[in-house]
Structures are given as structure tokens and as C-alpha cells.
Amino acid sequence: MTMEKAKDYKELSVMAAERIAMKISNKPNAVLGLATGSTPEGMYDALIKMYNQKRISFAEAATFNLDEYVGLHSDDENSYAYYMKQHLFQHIDLSPEKAHLPDGEADDMDEACKAYEQRIEEAGGIDLQVIGIGLNGHIGFNEPHTPFEQRTHVVELDKTTRNANARFFPSLEAVPTHAITMGIQNIMESKELLLLVAGEQKASVLERLVYGDKTEAFPASIIKEHPNVTIIADQGALSGL
Ligand code: GLP
Helix, strand or coil: CEEEEECCHHHHHHHHHHHHHHHHHHCCCCEEEECCCCCCHHHHHHHHHHHHCCCCCCCCCEEEECEEECCCCCCCCCCHHHHHHHHCHHHCCCCHHHEECCCCCCCCHHHHHHHHHHHHHHCCCCCEEEECCCCCCCECCECCCCCCCCCCEEEECCHHHHHHHHHHCCCHHHCCCEEEECCHHHHHHCCEEEEEECCHHHHHHHHHHHHCCCCCCCHHHHHHHCCCEEEEEEHHHHCCC
């Protein structure tokens, strides 16, 4: 596990974008695993800047997002599909049919999970997966006590996760109760993992990740076993170490 220290959120965002830029310059048809939440927003801004400066192109790349809420239409501004469109996809040359998110609106959720796995497999697996971390140690939407071997599945969201994400919704009641997420096993299968941790509110989470034991009670603890994982953290997040 490599830890890269950024002085602030802006530097973290640029460092993360540089990693992605390096990946797609070395392998233009790279398969990128993407995340949502506040943390990667700056990274997406930095990537758009690089694209506008003609430093990078996504024309041959493919992307797979970690997760999506169940029951929100992709036009709903709280869906992750909408988030990705606003924060990245509409600004770059990635072809829409190569931008994948789990289908939170499928009639048959088990089928949707299987279909998502199949699409990842057909694309050749994920070369570089970006992840954030929730306040309870969740990765994607894999809440505490999710078995480490779990694959893409539907999850009932933890109360703390719904509370944390309520800031994006008109009320707590409006936050969906379920989501579809890649499993921990899928995340561990990516060839390279990049975890972004920003801000003082994540200091104790990062501390637990670095010093704590591997336990399903803290899903992110598994990533220390990944053979190629980098954490980029800013000073706020590093303040507990
Ligand atoms: C959500 C997402 C996660 C993300 C987490 C942390 O629950 N499903 O993928 O890592 O939030 O988000 P933030 O970066 O806003 O703290």
C-alpha cells in the first residue's frame, strides 16, 4: 500500500487526475472504475481541464461506476448517472455506450447485477478503480458486515450512509433506502486501486484503515491486501495519523 500526501484538496484532486491521465496515455482503451460522492469532484474538474487542454482523450476508454441508487431515473438529479453526466461525461469525448453504471431501475435486480458483472468481464476487467470511503468505512455501497467475497448486489443502505448523503436530497426521507453496488470482490479484482480521502471529517476513518485490523465490520480494511493500491489523502484526512 502506498500513501501519497497532498497538502490540500486541490492538490489531491490534481494528483488523482494525473494518475488517470497516466493510465489512459499508457493504455488508451483502459477500463476505468469510477466513484461518486464529494471527494472525486475535484478530480473530475481536473480531468476536464486536461481534456480541454488536449492532454488526454477518453475516446477509446470505457468506464464502470461503482454504484447507483435503486429507484432513481438516470435523469433524476440525485442519481449517480446524472452526477456522472454533470461532473464528467458531458464534458469529454467518452462514448456514451462505453460509460456504464449499474441499472438502479431494472425490474429484475438480480439480472441487473449479473448483467453488470458480465459487461465488466467483457470489457476485460477494470484497470484502475477509483474509490472513496464512507464514514463507516464503506466502499462503493458495501456497508459494514458485507462479506468480503460479495459480488455486485443490492444493498439496504445504512442509517449513517443515508444521513451522510441526505445533504444532496430535499429531505432524509427522499434518500433511497437501497442501492446496487459492485461488491468488495469486484473492487479487489481491479488491477489497480486508488483511494481518495479528503478532509478532517475522514481523519478517524483513515486512521482506522491504516492502523486497524482487517474486519468485515470496516469494509475498507480489505484493501490493504490489494497488491497495487495507492491512497491519496490530504492534510485534513492525515491529521489523525
Ligand atoms: C457514497 C458513495 C461512495 C462514496 C461515499 C463517500 O456513499 N456510494 O462511493 O465513497 O459516499 O462520499 P464522500 O466522498 O462524499 O464523502
